[in-house]
Amino acid sequence: xxxxxxxxxxxxxxxxxxxxxxxxxxxxxxxxxxxxxxxxxxxxxxxxxxxxxxxxxxxxxxxxxxxxxxxxxxxxxxxxxxxxxxxxxxxxxxxxxxxxxxxxxxxxxxxxxxxxxxxxxxxxxxxxxxxxxxxxxxxxxxxxxxxxxxxxxxxxxxxxxxxxxxxxxxxxxxxxxxxxxxxxxxxxxxxxxxxxxxxxxxxxxxxxxxxxxxxxxxxxxxxxxxxxxxxxxxxxxxxxxxxxxxxxxxxxxxxxxxxxxxxxxxxxxxxxxxxxxxxxxxxxxxxxxxxxxxxxxxxxxxxxxxxxxxxxxxxxxxxxxxxxxxxxxxxxxxxxxxxxxxxxxxxxxxxxxxxxxxxxxxxxxxxxxxxxxxxxxxxxxxxxxxxxxxxxxxxxxxxxxxxxxxxxxxxxxxxxxxxxxxxxxxxxxxxxxxxxxxxxxxxxxxxxxxxxxxxxxxxxxxxxxxxxxxxxxxxxxxxxxxxxxxxxxxxxxxx
Amino acid sequence: xxxxxxxxxxxxxxxxxxxxxxxxxxxxxxxxxxxxxxxxxxxxxxxxxxxxxxxxxxxxxxxxxxxxxxxxxxxxxxxxxxxxxxxxxxxxxxxxxxxxxxxxxxxxxxxxxxxxxxxxxxxxxxxxxxxxxxxxxxxxxxxxxxxxxxxxxxxxxxxxxxxxxxxxxxxxxxxxxxxxxxxxxxxxxxxxxxxxxxxxxxxxxxxxxxxxxxxxxxxxxxxxxxxxxxxxxxxxxxxxxxxxxxxxxxxxxxxxxxxxx
Numbered sequence: 235x236x237x238x239x240x241x242x243x244x245x246x247x248x249x250x251x252x253x254x255x256x257x258x259x260x261x262x263x264x265x266x267x268x269x270x271x272x273x274x275x276x277x278x279x280x281x282x283x284x285x286x287x288x289x290x291x292x293x294x295x296x297x298x299x300x301x302x303x304x305x306x307x308x309x310x311x312x313x314x315x316x317x318x319x320x321x322x323x324x325x326x327x328x329x330x331x332x333x334x335x336x337x338x339x340x341x342x343x344x345x346x347x348x349x350x351x352x353x354x355x356x357x358x359x360x361x362x363x364x365x366x367x368x369x370x371x372x373x374x375x376x377x378x379x380x381x382x383x384x385x386x387x388x389x390x391x392x393x394x395x396x397x398x399x400x401x402x403x404x405x406x407x408x409x410x411x412x413x414x415x416x417x418x419x420x421x422x423x424x425x426x427x428x429x430x431x432x433x434x435x436x437x438x439x440x441x442x443x444x445x446x447x448x449x450x451x452x453x454x455x456x457x458x459x460x461x462x463x464x465x466x467x468x469x470x471x472x473x474x475x476x477x478x479x480x481x482x483x484x485x486x487x488x489x490x491x492x493x494x495x496x497x498x499x500x501x502x503x504x505x506x507x508x509x510x511x512x513x514x515x516x517x518x519x520x521x522x523x524x525x526x527x528x529x530x531x532x533x534x535x536x537x538x539x540x541x542x543x544x545x546x547x548x549x550x551x552x553x554x555x556x557x558x559x560x561x562x563x564x565x566x567x568x569x570x571x572x573x574x575x576x577x578x579x580x581x582x583x584x585x586x587x588x589x590x591x592x593x594x595x596x597x598x599x600x601x602x603x604x605x606x607x608x609x610x611x612x613x614x615x616x617x618x619x620x621x622x623x624x625x626x627x628x629x630x631x632x633x634x635x636x637x638x639x640x641x642x643x644x645x646x647x648x649x650x651x652x653x654x655x656x657x658x659x660x661x662x663x664x665x666x667x668x669x670x671x672x673x674x675x676x677x678x679x680x681x682x683x684x685x686x687x688x689x690x691x692x693x694x695x696x697x698x699x700x701x702x703x704x705x706x707x708x709x710x711x712x713x714x715x716x717x718x719x720x721x722x723x724x725x726x727x728x729x
Numbered sequence: 730x731x732x733x734x735x736x737x738x739x740x741x742x743x744x745x746x747x748x749x750x751x752x753x754x755x756x757x758x759x760x761x762x763x764x765x766x767x768x769x770x771x772x773x774x775x776x777x778x779x780x781x782x783x784x785x786x787x788x789x790x791x792x793x794x795x796x797x798x799x800x801x802x803x804x805x806x807x808x809x810x811x812x813x814x815x816x817x818x819x820x821x822x823x824x825x826x827x828x829x830x831x832x833x834x835x836x837x838x839x840x841x842x843x844x845x846x847x848x849x850x851x852x853x854x855x856x857x858x859x860x861x862x863x864x865x866x867x868x869x870x871x872x873x874x875x876x877x878x879x880x881x882x883x884x885x886x887x888x889x890x891x892x893x894x895x896x897x898x899x900x901x902x903x904x905x906x907x908x909x910x911x912x913x914x915x916x917x918x919x920x921x922x923x924x925x926x927x928x929x930x931x932x933x934x935x936x937x938x939x940x941x942x943x944x945x946x947x948x949x950x951x952x953x954x955x956x957x958x959x960x961x962x963x964x965x966x967x968x969x970x971x972x973x974x975x976x977x978x979x980x981x982x983x984x985x986x987x988x989x990x
């Protein structure tokens with residue numbers, strides 16, 4: 235299997251990428267501004283919902299149930315999709331999915347009698363996950379991103395920095411520059427209306443000319459075989475209705491059992507994602523209808539590492555994700571660095587747990603550590619994914635992996651942790667270590683502060699000061715001032 | 730009431746003043762404090778960094794040490810969060826029914842410091858006196874994992890002479906995050922810079938919290954920026970509640986030398 239998550243295999247670790255991004259004041263300002271705006275809108279729209287917590291609980295329950303019976307619901311979806319005139323393809327990994335897509339595009343292009351196939355694409359992060367654009371281009375197929383933000387990212391030969399707002403790191407002025415360079419314009423204003431006007435003009439031609447569309451899906455409904463995409467622009471509606479052939483790429487975890495389940499998710503998703511009560515465009519389509527919409531409809535159901543996550547309850551929960559991006563906007567780490575620091579198209583807290591798991595813990599191994607475990611992500615997650623708990627679980631897996639290698643065993647961190655664990659299990663040695671630290675700190679002490687500490691502690695003193703250890707520990711004070719009462723200690727451990 | 734104190738390893742080593750304040754305050758309120766001297770750590774550092782196997786014996790030791798305690802106070806919200814969120818899971822993963830029993834008996838007896846004062850002792854006014862402007866930093870673990878709510882602020886507002894000055898962006902993480910502070914030191918300090926901006930804006934003389942770890946981060950950033958000049962002093966809530974007209978806590982007494990009292 236060739237599970238792939240974008241270009242995670244080629245990316246440096248989070249602290250290295252974060253270092254670069256922290257120097258980029260413009261991007262940081264853009265990220266801060268955009269996340270603030272969405273956060274505030276979300277808070278407003280969530281506050282007005284008296285049953286928000288019940289909705290979260292319901293969504294978690296639906297997702298848990300579905301994942302526990304995933305084969306059943308996927309097959310039900312397949313049956314109903316085919317019955318309605320759709321065709322369903324199963325892809326185990328990125329390469330399989332791309333191969334299927336390329337084959338379908340070639341066939342459709344032949345029917346349309348076009349020599350150089352082009353496709354219009356919308357709302358499909360999953361296609362970024364499998365590196366679809368690169369794969370298509372290698373085969374001489376030109377993909378056009380039609381979601382405004384995705385188009386901006388594609389024009390800038392950039393990468394998405396946010397799950398919902400892929401060009402969140404760009405401001406209006408930067409977008410204007412890109413449009414001027416890429417749309418053959420000589421004049422363009424900087425107002426949102428100017429920019430969307432230019433994009434509309436540019437994209438309308440593509441919608442009318444290109445006969446093959448590729449979309450993602452927010453939900454695949456087993457009961458009816460329907461597919462649902464929600465969006466704000468209407469470009470998605472164009473993309474899924476105008477082409478003769480539509481190919482929809484769906485991660486297998488996107489299936490929900492019943493049409494009625496949308497009631498829960500369509501309340502949670504827009505409020506969490508963009509702070510809207512309802513998405514301006516909610517497209518739901520079922521198979522094909524003669525004379526209305528695409529004549530050919532294909533679904534590619536993608537695994538790409540998802541099944542592997544099903545075995546463990548803590549890992550499986552990650553597949554609850556409905557890609558709302560609320561955890562990104564709320565995350566104090568994401569807000570400092572933006573999405574590119576994660577080196578994965580899935581960034582922020584959800585990216586930090588999803589990417590390494592999809593990759594089978596081979597890549598993105600620095601991401602579970604890119605969190606202070608503050609818990610803000612879990613608090614806002616509409617499907618109640620306990621992200622902090624999952625981060626800790628994945629850290630445990632990484633440490634376990636590392637302990638199987640000599641370098642991992644002998645790393646500074648591993649040795650330090652084992653030494654500390656030993657001290658914590660042996661109170662007398664722990665007390666001795668406290669005294670030793672107090673004596674030893676003289677080497678690094680300057681005016682009551684510790685500076686230029688060695689090893690891992692250097693990370694602390696590089697950016698912050700640290701008060702020197704006080705002259706006595708609490709336990710020493712206690713023994714001097716309170717021991718006449720007995721300490722109630724009953725520890726008879728191995729000293 | 731007989732109250733057992735779990736001090737937390739970093740308070741023991743770096744912030745003995747907090748432990749002394751808890752002891753003196755509880756004794757002033759007429760309670761007996763017991764400190765099992767073999768205690769060390771709650772296992773949080775190891776567990777949260779991914780060293781789950783190493784954390785297990787540390788937790789077992791702690792559970793054993795507090796088997797007979799009726800009421801346990803912990804002046805560190807993140808340690809209490811570690812206990813409540815992970816101890817059962819650890820026992821479960823270790824397939825250790827005996828440990829699971831110990832955890833189930835242990836947890837209802839554990840109180841974070843502000844929980845002990847408000848819920849168990851039923852107080853919001855402990856007779857403290859602290860005539861200063863104080864802001865409050867709700868540490869993430871006290872805010873989101875323990876849900877202490879407004880308990881600490883009610884306690885601050887019960888202090889004679891204290892002027893509580895709310896902090897903008899109070900629910901924002903200070904960037905400490907345990908080993909995150911060294912593994913991702915640069916991002917951690919960027920988060921700290923934001924927090925320090927909020928602390929300064931509050932126009933307080935002191936910033937209080939239920940976790941000295943977060944206060945160590947804030948103090949480290951403030952000191953790096955301002956040196957030892959007149960600046961905002963981080964202080965654990967227990968130390969403010971222990972301040973009285975007779976034995977007031979002052980900025981001067983917050984110097985380390987004060988620790989040898």
